[in-house]
Amino acid sequence: MSAPTIGGVQIPRGDGRIVQIRQGASLTDLAERIDANPASLVTVLFHLGEMATATQSLDEDTFALLGAELGYEIRMVSPEEEERELFESFDIDLEIGIDSEDEEDLQPRPPVVTVMGHVDHGKTKLLDAIRNANVVAAEHGGITQHIGAYQIHKEHEGVDRAITFIDTPGHEAFTAMRARGAKVTDIAILVVAADDGVMPQTIEALNHAQAADVPIVVAVNKMDVDGANPAKVRQQLTEYNLIAEEYGGDTMFVDVSAKQMLHIDDLLEAVLLTADAALDLRANPDKDARGVAIEANLDRGRGATATVLIQSGTLHVGDAIVTGSSHGRVRAMLDEHGNTLDEATPSRPVQVLGLSSVPRAGDTFVVAPDDRTARQIAERREAADRAASLAKARKRISLEDLNAALAAGKVDTLNLILKGDVSGSVEALEDALLQIDVGDEVDLRIIDRGVGAITMNNINLAMASNAIIIGFNVRAEGQNAEYAEREGVEIRYYSVIYQAIEEVEAALKGMLKPEFEEVELGTAEIREIFRSSKFGNIAGSIVRSGEIKRGAKARITRQGVVIAENVEVAGLRRFKDDVTEVREGYECGINLGSFNDLQLGDLIATYEMREKPRA
Numbered sequence: 001m002s003a004p005t006i007g008g009v010q011i012p013r014g015d016g017r018i019v020q021i022r023q024g025a026s027l028t029d030l031a032e033r034i035d036a037n038p039a040s041l042v043t044v045l046f047h048l049g050e051m052a053t054a055t056q057s058l059d060e061d062t063f064a065l066l067g068a069e070l071g072y073e074i075r076m077v078s079p080e081e082e083e084r085e086l087f088e089s090f091d092i093d094l095e096i097g098i099d100s101e102d103e104e105d106l107q108p109r110p111p112v113v114t115v116m117g118h119v120d121h122g123k124t125k126l127l128d129a130i131r132n133a134n135v136v137a138a139e140h141g142g143i144t145q146h147i148g149a150y151q152i153h154k155e156h157e158g159v160d161r162a163i164t165f166i167d168t169p170g171h172e173a174f175t176a177m178r179a180r181g182a183k184v185t186d187i188a189i190l191v192v193a194a195d196d197g198v199m200p201q202t203i204e205a206l207n208h209a210q211a212a213d214v215p216i217v218v219a220v221n222k223m224d225v226d227g228a229n230p231a232k233v234r235q236q237l238t239e240y241n242l243i244a245e246e247y248g249g250d251t252m253f254v255d256v257s258a259k260q261m262l263h264i265d266d267l268l269e270a271v272l273l274t275a276d277a278a279l280d281l282r283a284n285p286d287k288d289a290r291g292v293a294i295e296a297n298l299d300r301g302r303g304a305t306a307t308v309l310i311q312s313g314t315l316h317v318g319d320a321i322v323t324g325s326s327h328g329r330v331r332a333m334l335d336e337h338g339n340t341l342d343e344a345t346p347s348r349p350v351q352v353l354g355l356s357s358v359p360r361a362g363d364t365f366v367v368a369p370d371d372r373t374a375r376q377i378a379e380r381r382e383a384a385d386r387a388a389s390l391a392k393a394r395k396r397i398s399l400e401d402l403n404a405a406l407a408a409g410k411v412d413t414l415n416l417i418l419k420g421d422v423s424g425s426v427e428a429l430e431d432a433l434l435q436i437d438v439g440d441e442v443d444l445r446i447i448d449r450g451v452g453a454i455t456m457n458n459i460n461l462a463m464a465s466n467a468i469i470i471g472f473n474v475r476a477e478g479q480n481a482e483y484a485e486r487e488g489v490e491i492r493y494y495s496v497i498y499q500a501i502e503e504v505e506a507a508l509k510g511m512l513k514p515e516f517e518e519v520e521l522g523t524a525e526i527r528e529i530f531r532s533s534k535f536g537n538i539a540g541s542i543v544r545s546g547e548i549k550r551g552a553k554a555r556i557t558r559q560g561v562v563i564a565e566n567v568e569v570a571g572l573r574r575f576k577d578d579v580t581e582v583r584e585g586y587e588c589g590i591n592l593g594s595f596n597d598l599q600l601g602d603l604i605a606t607y608e609m610r611e612k613p614r615a
């Protein structure tokens, strides 16, 4: 069949050839692959009844439609698949899991530990204490270099055991790495100050660790302080399913003082006991190394350096390596004492010298058969990274596509993150959601909850866990909203609990058919408030995005918390004139009718309901 033109446009024809494009690709990307003109693809698509710009990222169905018309089979690949295929094409096996190894090749490896907890509860001090406690025991002297991780030794049941600590405390780094697909931590030490008890970031850290399925050891710190109440910490944490061994649970709690270096040894003991009880920490050391970059720098004298954590295999000086889009040959390896090493085995962090550029934390690193292959992989990755940063709106998961994802076996759990304006409503929502009868095939998990606006951290966790965020009377604003949009994290907003429940339930049953969606028209920030006897209060505002239209529906938020819904922009003025719309960057006076509870800094967001095209 030959139809050389569509809509008057000459297009190249495929013969059923398979074309692979990455998720989030646009018509321009496709055009490049099939040697066509992007503008003509826009036209073809238009004739098929779909409108899209050349650079807009499109979903699989749209590409399938276009592919069928053009004679190509278009396959969409995820970044992970693409990565695997890239390495396969060079005959490199990426697996690090123990399932992919022969039993007799596996050797025990040390646990890798991250220290998390609320600010000022003593994470940094504890990492120092562990490091210093080991100086006495270590023959090779103190830990002199900060390379992002260190390893200590401890005698356990007569055997010398190593433990690796990630030297960046806090869960932000942990989650950011996990969002990029790197699983580094085996065990989390949750630090809780005995005089302060469980605080918001304690819970956040705990949620992050639990979402990643990482066992927790609790260090109850600051035991030297008056008013230390370790029993209360244990009591508080039972609410979060961390039940101390002495209360019949399986979490080890150790009372310590980082400042006075008390019971640090017991804490290390607890880490080893937990590792031995809960985890199978083994790896094959007899193969080419692979792992993760956990820190990287540009050093004036030494060039690009990266600290890599070996996850399997053994790294040797002279190996050709690639990490992210950086490559090179291992010129030297240094440990945290500044000593040079000839080789590094699983769970060992080493600083590597000899890379072409600085990788990012979380980049996987792999030994390649030779320099040329390392360079080619790095170049291909760089090209892929460029494409990825161009591709916007990678949809991860949404309530609408949940059922298709369930059916395709891509997911078996709906992960939710709940944020609300007050803790009462978050709890009520959580209780109600957990009561939904979802049957056996699918699991509903609430992996984090909290009070306040939706933060970057929430979005990162959603990315890492493929979760949907539910905002109950709270919103993600500005940069955070853009970030979520860019990363394809779905945030659903509700102000009525039963509506949230209904939609989640409908999604789980595959019956969600929302017909309308809210489209934001513009936002304005209140800079000044004028009192008018005739009209009530007038909000002297500056339009921050989009445009504000008279008659539009508005929502008012104060520091991310919704204080009014469904308010109307009753009057709109620029200087003395009544106007119908005001665009971004301009000042205006907004009258919100009978709604008068205004404060400086409040955000007025206008929106309209539009019918949603069903795919």
Ligand code: GDP
Residues within 6 Å of the ligand: 117, 118, 119, 120, 121, 122, 123, 124, 125, 126, 169, 221, 222, 223, 224, 225, 256, 257, 258, 259, 260
């Ligand atoms: P981070 O924010 O969790 O890293 O907390 P830091 O390690 O910076 O500690 C916060 C403050 O608590 C510092 O002033 C520390 O000196 C102090 N601190 C940490 N651990 C202890 C402890 O065991 N006892 C006492 N009294 N103070 C501590």
